[in-house]
Every structure is written in C-alpha cells, then in structure tokens.
Amino acid sequence: MKSKTVFLRITILxxxxxxxxxxxxxxxxxxxxxxxxxxxxxxxSLLLGVGCAVAAVLFFLVLGEAWKLLNYIDHDSAFSQIAVDALRRIKYFAYSICGIFILELPVFYIFAEKDDAPGLIIIGIIFAGAPLVIAIFANLLQILLQRAIEIKSENDLTI
Structure with missing residues (x-):
C-alpha cells in the first residue's frame, strides 16, 4: 500500500x-x-486576476487535503470520520473553484469577443467543469465511505 501512496504523493507534488x-x-x-x-x-482585469488567485489557493487546499487523506490511508485510518471530513472539504473547495470560474465566464466571453478568440470560452468552461467533476467524485466517495463506516460499526457491534 505504501508504494501506491508514494506514487500519489509524487503526483500531488x-x-x-x-x-x-x-x-x-x-x-x-x-x-x-x-x-x-x-x-x-x-x-x-482585476476581477479575473482575483478570481484566478482565489481559485489557485483553493486548488492548493485541495492538494493539501488529498495529502492528508493519503496520510490517513498510510496509518490505517482510511475508514474513519476524519477521512470523510477530508473528502467533504475537498468537495467544498472544488465546488468553490467551479463557482469562481462560472462567475468568471462573462469576463472570458468579453475577452473572447474583443480578441476574436472563441476557443477562450471553451477554456473557461473547462476550467469550471474540471473542478465540478472532482467535486461530484469526492461527494460520491464521501457518501460511500460514510456508508462503509456505518456498516463497519454495525458489524463491530454484532460481534
């Protein structure tokens, strides 16, 4: 298990x-x-810059939570409430990044119209869509992990 988490840590870095x-x-x-x-x-320009800066900070927070999640896996705490909380924070950060880029889409549109670059709007949509996929996946993992913890606690009480 350690070799797999080491690979994921290198990927996060x-x-x-x-x-x-x-x-x-x-x-x-x-x-x-x-x-x-x-x-x-x-x-x-300032709105776009501030939006990008806030999204970058949130991205680094997501990476930090993913790092913590790998620590929980290494210490056999993957099926615990702290892992569920880490997934919940990843979900919220990713939804926030998505929201920031959705709010930035009109600025991307104005720039694309002025510069005659329609592909820029697609880039803005990708910037908004990628964190949305991550947030939905983190939400799904959070629900599954919460159910697994509940089943584990029921089994522990049965035995």
Whole structure:
C-alpha cells in the first residue's frame, strides 16, 4: 500500500509544482494580454486576476487535503470520520473553484469577443467543469465511505 501512496504523493507534488508554474508564468501573461486587449479596463482585469488567485489557493487546499487523506490511508485510518471530513472539504473547495470560474465566464466571453478568440470560452468552461467533476467524485466517495463506516460499526457491534 505504501508504494501506491508514494506514487500519489509524487503526483500531488507534481500537480502543485505545475500549478505554481502556471500561476507564476501563464496567469500574469494572460492578465496583461487581457488588460491590453480590453483597452485598459482595469476592473475586469482585476476581477479575473482575483478570481484566478482565489481559485489557485483553493486548488492548493485541495492538494493539501488529498495529502492528508493519503496520510490517513498510510496509518490505517482510511475508514474513519476524519477521512470523510477530508473528502467533504475537498468537495467544498472544488465546488468553490467551479463557482469562481462560472462567475468568471462573462469576463472570458468579453475577452473572447474583443480578441476574436472563441476557443477562450471553451477554456473557461473547462476550467469550471474540471473542478465540478472532482467535486461530484469526492461527494460520491464521501457518501460511500460514510456508508462503509456505518456498516463497519454495525458489524463491530454484532460481534
């Protein structure tokens, strides 16, 4: 089991590094291009920047909760209430990221219209859809894990 969790930990670290690089190199370049294309409309640029920053922080919180979940698995606490709580937090963080990008979609649309880049709207939809899938999956795992804990406690009481 340890080798599988080590692989997942490496994956979490790589995802965190990729997101950090994205935040450092891609987002500022995108925001600068947005500001120039929109003829200096600072409010929309700031809204997009703040939304991306908050979504990035929430993404790192999701990775942190996933790391904790792997710790619970390593310490044989996978079927416990703390694991259910970690999944619940992952679900809420992912729903929040989805909500942020849904609120940002009009800004993506305005930029796509001005820059004549309709593919940008699809990118905005993907940014909103990916965390939605993660949130739904975390919700499903949370429900299944909660039921497994209930069955385990009933079996412990029976024996």
């Amino acid at each position: 790589l995802m965190g590094l990729a997101m950090l690089a994205f935040c450092i190199f891609v987002i500022p370049h995108f925001l600068l291009g947005f500001y120039k294309t929109m003829s200096g409309v600072l409010v929309q």
